[in-house]
Structures are given as structure tokens and as C-alpha cells.
Amino acid sequence: xxxxxxxxxxxxxxxxxxxxxxxxxxxxxxxxxxxxxxxxxxxxxxxxxxxxxxxxxxxxxxxxxxxxxxxxxxxxxxxxxxxxxxxxxxxxxxxxxxxxxxxxxxxxxxxxxxxxxxxxxxxxxxxxxxxxxxxxxxxxxxxxxxxxxxxxxxxxxxxxxxxxxxxxxxxxxxxxxxxxxxxxxxxxxxxxxxxxxxxxxxxxxxxxxxxxxxxxxxxxxxxxxxxxxxxxxxxxxxxxxxxxxxxxxxxxxxxxxxxxxx
Amino acid sequence: xxxxxxxxxxxxxxxxxxxxxxxxxxxxxxxxxxxxxxxxxxxxxxxxxxxxxxxxxxxxxxxxxxxxxxxxxxxxxxxxxxxxxxxxxxxxxxxxxxxxxxxxxxxxxxxxxxxxxxxxxxxxxxxxxxxxxxxxxxxxxxxxxxxxxxxxxxxxxxxxxxxxxxxxxxxxxxxxxxxxxxxxxxxxxxxxxxxxxxxxxxxxxxxxxxxxxxxxxxxxxxxxxxxxxxxxxxxxxxxxxxxxxxxxxxxxxxxxxxxx
Numbered sequence: 294x295x296x297x298x299x300x301x302x303x304x305x306x307x308x309x310x311x312x313x314x315x316x317x318x319x320x321x322x323x324x325x326x327x328x329x330x331x332x333x334x335x336x337x338x339x340x341x342x343x344x345x346x347x348x349x350x351x352x353x354x355x356x357x358x359x360x361x362x363x364x365x366x367x368x369x370x371x372x373x374x375x376x377x378x379x380x381x382x383x384x385x386x387x388x389x390x391x392x393x394x395x396x397x398x399x400x401x402x403x404x405x406x407x408x409x410x411x412x413x414x415x416x417x418x419x420x421x422x423x424x425x426x427x428x429x430x431x432x433x434x435x436x437x438x439x440x441x442x443x444x445x446x447x448x449x450x451x452x453x454x455x456x457x458x459x460x461x462x463x464x465x466x467x468x469x470x471x472x473x474x475x476x477x478x479x480x481x482x483x484x485x486x487x488x489x490x491x492x493x494x495x496x497x498x499x500x501x502x503x504x505x506x507x508x509x510x511x512x513x514x515x516x517x518x519x520x521x522x523x524x525x526x527x528x529x530x531x532x533x534x535x536x537x538x539x540x541x542x543x544x545x546x547x548x549x550x551x552x553x554x555x
Numbered sequence: 556x557x558x559x560x561x562x563x564x565x566x567x568x569x570x571x572x573x574x575x576x577x578x579x580x581x582x583x584x585x586x587x588x589x590x591x592x593x594x595x596x597x598x599x600x601x602x603x604x605x606x607x608x609x610x611x612x613x614x615x616x617x618x619x620x621x622x623x624x625x626x627x628x629x630x631x632x633x634x635x636x637x638x639x640x641x642x643x644x645x646x647x648x649x650x651x652x653x654x655x656x657x658x659x660x661x662x663x664x665x666x667x668x669x670x671x672x673x674x675x676x677x678x679x680x681x682x683x684x685x686x687x688x689x690x691x692x693x694x695x696x697x698x699x700x701x702x703x704x705x706x707x708x709x710x711x712x713x714x715x716x717x718x719x720x721x722x723x724x725x726x727x728x729x730x731x732x733x734x735x736x737x738x739x740x741x742x743x744x745x746x747x748x749x750x751x752x753x754x755x756x757x758x759x760x761x762x763x764x765x766x767x768x769x770x771x772x773x774x775x776x777x778x779x780x781x782x783x784x785x786x787x788x789x790x791x792x793x794x795x796x797x798x799x800x801x802x803x804x805x806x807x808x809x810x811x812x813x814x815x
Binding site: 341342343367370371373374375377378379381383384394395397398399447453 | 591592594595683684685687688690691692693694
């Protein structure tokens with residue numbers, strides 16, 4: 294479990310986060326959603342320790358991550374995997390070297406054990422055989438999967454994903470979402486995903502927090518999304534004019550039961 | 556714009572340089588932390604030694620040979636018709652190359668070549684979130700990305716400087732003896748005259764200090780880069796400019812300290 298307690302973050306005169314209190318539940322797919330500029334990435338980076346909050350605390354179970362010394366921070370980070378928005382794969386290394394890097398650096402595993410683990414995680418993300426390729430030689434969706442493989446190679450307890458669907462087509466996005474959700478269940482990882490993709494919200498959102506202008510506007514799960522009368526959430530869900538027209542058309546068609554669809 | 560705002564901005568710019576200096580000093584503590592994995596650091600050290608040493612060798616050789624040749628030609632022009640014996644030119648070229656030209660010019664060139672590459676490489680890693688990815692893994696990126704570069708430069712650049720000195724002296728020979736400015740015997744006599752081994756120590760001290768300056772200044776500029784490609788270009792330029800200025804300052808202070 295990760296808990297954000299009264300998180301404020303200020304960059305110069307601009308206050309990006311204005312007192313976020315939220316608990317990200319253990320073993321679940323937790324989503325941080327909101328429009329661009331709502332403070333999602335800043336909150337994610339504070340949770341993971343890349344930014345320090347101006348005020349407030351981040352708790353990993355009963356450990357206050359914000360006030361840990363260097364050694365304590367490193368201990369927590371060994372339990373964390375992260376998928377970055379731009380994948381952050383090392384360009385000059387092959388896919389295999391990218392995935393092996395955390396093992397080379399932090400484990401006493403033998404070359405054979407490392408090779409087996411690389412093959413295992415690549416198979417898990419359905420990318421067996423791409424080992425010798427460079428990141429520039431594979432598609433964006435495959436790069437995301439390699440990013441996931443690298444993030445889980447050391448069997449982390451916490452998985453952070455920053456906009457895992459950005460730049461992907463809807464079908465590939467769904468594949469990535471399902472992959473993250475399945476890995477979360479299989480490995481019993483606490484996953485925190487930062488997204489503004491509504492498909493992700495409706496498919497994998499077990500615990501969702503909606504941010505608006507740096508504040509928590511709503512929280513719940515995917516089953517509660519359509520039952521709520523929260524205006525902020527409705528404005529976020531039905532922001533697309535296409536979706537608005539579709540709902541309007543369905544409402545005006547007596548043969549269609551809108552509640553059934555929703 | 557009011558006068559006060561202009562003064563405030565100028566003051567802020569001056570203070571930002573001071574703040575950068577403080578950040579640089581505090582950062583050294585992170586750079587020289589104990590490695591997480593000696594084997595990985597050693598691999599990186601070897602890679603850096605190859606990149607700096609072999610990668611820079613052609614440009615260093617080219618510049619050194621012409622430095623020696625031009626020094627001979629210019630001194631011959633100055634001394635022609637005077638009572639100074641011709642073999643003195645060999646002596647002057649040798650000491651010029653060893654004491655000053657080989658360490659300083661080589662390191663100024665390396666600040667442009669190696670320094671800008673390092674700033675761009677590390678800055679690019681910062682912008683593509685590679686550094687963040689390593690931090691999340693639990694790696695001390697200041698140490699892993701900078702320390703091997705510093706050690707590699709401190710080891711390889713003095714060797715490059717020694718090579719530059721030898722090649723410069725050879726360049727002087729090639730520019731003078733075949734063209735008939737003086738004889739082989741005169742040049743060699745000059746090279747052997749008044750040799751002080753301490754000058755080689757001075758060359759090595761300079762090359763190690765300059766190597767550390769050019770790498771640390773460049774890496775600092777790259778590591779703390781913010782913004783996009785324009786800022787990365789600016790950081791790369793600053794790496795070269797500040798590196799060159801620091802090398803020139805250090806050259807003066809080392810000369811004062813080691814010769815008095």
C-alpha cells in the first residue's frame with residue numbers, strides 16, 4: 294500500500310498539487326486520471342521519489358518515504374519498477390542488454406540465470422526472440438512491452454506506469470492495459486498508472502483517483518464511474534464531442550436502452 | 556524596463572553562477588560515492604578510456620604535428636640572422652611542446668571534442684528520462700555516469716598529451732630538416748640540450764588537472780540540463796566555453812605554483 298498524505302507541490306509561483314490525500318491499494322491496479330496539466334505526472338514522480346513534495350508525506354506501508362535517508366530510499370527503490378512515458382530504453386543497448394542491466398547492476402545472478410530471466414520476461418510480454426534488436430528497430434508498442442519487461446525483471450513490489458498508452462493505437466493500448474493488469478494480478482504487485490485514456494479507466498481501474506487542477510476531484514473504481522453524478526468525472530469522461538453525440542443519438546433512439554450500453 | 560529590474564536581472568545572473576558553483580561542489584560528494592557494482596563501473600571505465608583515447612587520437616595527432624611545425628617555422632623566422640645558435644630552436648620546440656603546447660592545446664581541443672560529446676550524451680540521457688530510469692532502479696547516476704569518465708580521462712589524457720608532445724617535436728623536425736632550415740644534427744642537439752626532467756612532471760600535472768576540469772565541467776552541464784534540444788545545444792556550448800576558460804585559468808595557476 295502506498296499512501297499520499299497532504300501532498301503539495303510548487304514550482305516557483307505555480308502550485309501544481311494542492312493537498313492530495315489518497316491511498317493506493319496493495320495488489321491492485323490504481324489509476325491516477327485527469328486532464329493534461331492536472332498534476333498526474335508530478336504526483337506519480339513524487340510517489341516514486343523523483344520529485345520531493347513541497348509539503349506532505351508519502352508512505353510505503355508504514356515507512357515514511359519522504360523522510361528516509363539515502364540508504365532507505367535505495368532499499369525502497371529496489372522494490373520499484375517503472376514504465377516511463379517515453380519508455381526510457383537505453384538506445385545504445387540491445388533489448389536484451391536493456392533488460393539485463395538491472396540484474397547486472399544489482400544481483401549476483403550467473404550469466405545463465407540472467408539469460409533465463411530475460412527470456413522469461415520477454416516471453417511474458419510476448420516478445421520472445423527480439424533480444425538482439427535495438428530499441429529503434431522495434432515499434433512503439435513493442436518498446437512499451439520491453440519497458441514493462443525491464444520494469445518487472447527484478448520482481449518489484451510496486452509498478453509505476455506513466456502514460457503507458459501515449460502514442461499507441463487503441464488496439465495496442467488495450468493490449469498494454471491487459472498486460473499490466475494481468476502482471477499486477479499474477480505477481481501481486483501494487484500498480485499505479487497515470488493515464489487519461491478512458492478505455493484504461495473502464496477496463497482496469499480497480500482504484501481510481503481523478504485529479505483536477507491539483508486537487509482530488511473524485512475517487513472510486515471502474516464499476517462506480519458510470520453511477521456517479523460527480524460533475525468533474527462526467528466532464529472528464531464525456532469530454533469527447535464524438536462520445537457526446539453518440540450518447541445523445543442513443544438517448545433519442547427508442548430502440549436503444551442507454552443504461553444497457555453503459 | 557526600469558533600471559531596478561535591469562539591476563535585479565544582472566544580480567540574479569551573477570547569483571545563479573554562484574549557485575551553480577555551490578551545486579557543483581556539493582555534487583562531487585555524489586560523484587565519488589562507492590560504486591554499487593565494481594564490475595559494471597570497470598566496464599564503463601574501459602569503454603570511456605577507449606572513447607576518449609582512441610576516439611581523440613586522430614585529431615590530437617593532427618594538431619600536434621602542425622603545432623610543432625609552426626613553432627619551428629615561426630622561431631626560425633624570429634631568430635634568423637641573430638647570433639643565437641640554430642640548435643636552440645630544437646630546444647625551444649621541445650620545451651614549448653612539453654611545458655605548454657602539448658598539455659594546454661591538446662586539452663583545449665579535447666574540451667571541444669570530448670567535452671561537448673559528454674555534455675550532449677548525458678544531457679540527452681536526462682531529456683530521454685534514462686537518468687530517471689536508472690535512479691528508479693536504485694542506481695547513483697552521478698557516480699555511475701561521471702566517475703568512470705573522470706577516471707578514464709585522468710588516465711588517458713596524460714598519455715594523449717605525451718603522444719602530442721612527441722608528435723609535435725617530430726612535426727618540428729619534419730618542417731625544418733627536410734626543408735633545409737637546419738641539419739638533423741642541429742635539431743637533435745637542440746632536443747638534447749638543457750633537458751630538465753621536472754618539465755615532464757609539470758606536463759603530467761597539467762594534463763591530469765585539465766582532464767579533470769574538462770570532464771567535470773562538461774558532465775555538470777549535461778547532467779543538470781533542463782528543457783529541450785535548444786537548451787541541450789546551449790549546455791554543450793557552455794561545456795566547451797567554461798571548460799576552456801577553466802583550463803586557461805588552471806594553466807596560469809599551475810605555472811605560478813610549479814615554477815616558483
